[in-house]
Amino acid sequence: EVQLVESGAVLVQPGGSLRLSCAASGFTFSPSWMHWVRQAPGKGLEWVSRSNRDVSNTLYADSVKGRFTVSRDNAKNTLYLQMNSLRAEDTAMYYCAGEFGNWGQGILVTISS
Amino acid sequence: DVVLTQSPLSLPVTLGQAASISCRSSQSLLHSSGNTYLSWFQQRPGQSPRRLMYQVSNRDSGVPDRFSGSGSGTDFTLKISRVEAEDVGVYYCMQGTHAPPWTFGQGTKVEIK
Numbered sequence: 001e002v003q004l005v006e007s008g009a010v011l012v013q014p015g016g017s018l019r020l021s022c023a024a025s026g027f028t029f030s031p032s033w034m035h036w037v038r039q040a041p042g043k044g045l046e047w048v049s050r051s052n053r054d055v056s057n058t059l060y061a062d063s064v065k066g067r068f069t070v071s072r073d074n075a076k077n078t079l080y081l082q083m084n085s086l087r088a089e090d091t092a093m094y095y096c097a098g099e100f101g102n103w104g105q106g107i108l109v110t111i112s113s
Numbered sequence: 114d115v116v117l118t119q120s121p122l123s124l125p126v127t128l129g130q131a132a133s134i135s136c137r138s139s140q141s142l143l144h145s146s147g148n149t150y151l152s153w154f155q156q157r158p159g160q161s162p163r164r165l166m167y168q169v170s171n172r173d174s175g176v177p178d179r180f181s182g183s184g185s186g187t188d189f190t191l192k193i194s195r196v197e198a199e200d201v202g203v204y205y206c207m208q209g210t211h212a213p214p215w216t217f218g219q220g221t222k223v224e225i226k
């Protein structure tokens with residue numbers, strides 16, 4: 001069974017940093033393109049970032065470019081999202097998704113003082 | 114960026130009746146490869162998104178055949194032939210032809226009358 005499980009800190013002050021993890025199992029992780037997608041409370045879906053198999057070609061939404069960094073450890077079947085200079089508007093449920101075909105349960109990140 | 118416009122935004126339906134959701138793109142979604150990267154997602158209340166269709170009309174594994182996708186160019190449709198109670202939720206279209214960024218429609222909320 002394919003599983004994607006997000007974890008990480010959930011409450012951070014504006015200007016702060018946090019790292020999200022996404023542990024994958026049940027499929028061949030290393031060649032998979034992995035995405036982060038977020039959903040602000042009561043809002044729609046917003047694509048955030050994509051990692052190719054070896055992070056040689058990472059992509060970001062303009063709204064997070066220069067602040068967020070995606071990485072992965074293929075030996076641990078884990079995807080990461082380092083989030084810096086966080087703003088209130090980054091408050092959202094963050095999902096990792098494998099080529100959009102498999103999604104994690106999401107983790108709610110709140111940016112608030 | 115490609116803008117996807119869904120209609121209607123709210124769709125009350127009677128159990129057993131058909132339902133149709135439109136997704137219109139600001140640009141043709143026909144890729145130079147000959148493929149059209151338009152997907153549909155279902156998000157049930159309190160759950161993560163789940164992909165139903167990819168490349169317009171290919172149903173994901175486990176998706177009931179009452180769901181079908183059609184369209185080309187800039188106009189696409191998701192149809193549910195006979196709505197069941199478990200179909201309640203928000204439906205999103207997403208394009209990957211002109212990624213990055215991958216972009217989503219605003220979402221269509223399907224509810225039972």
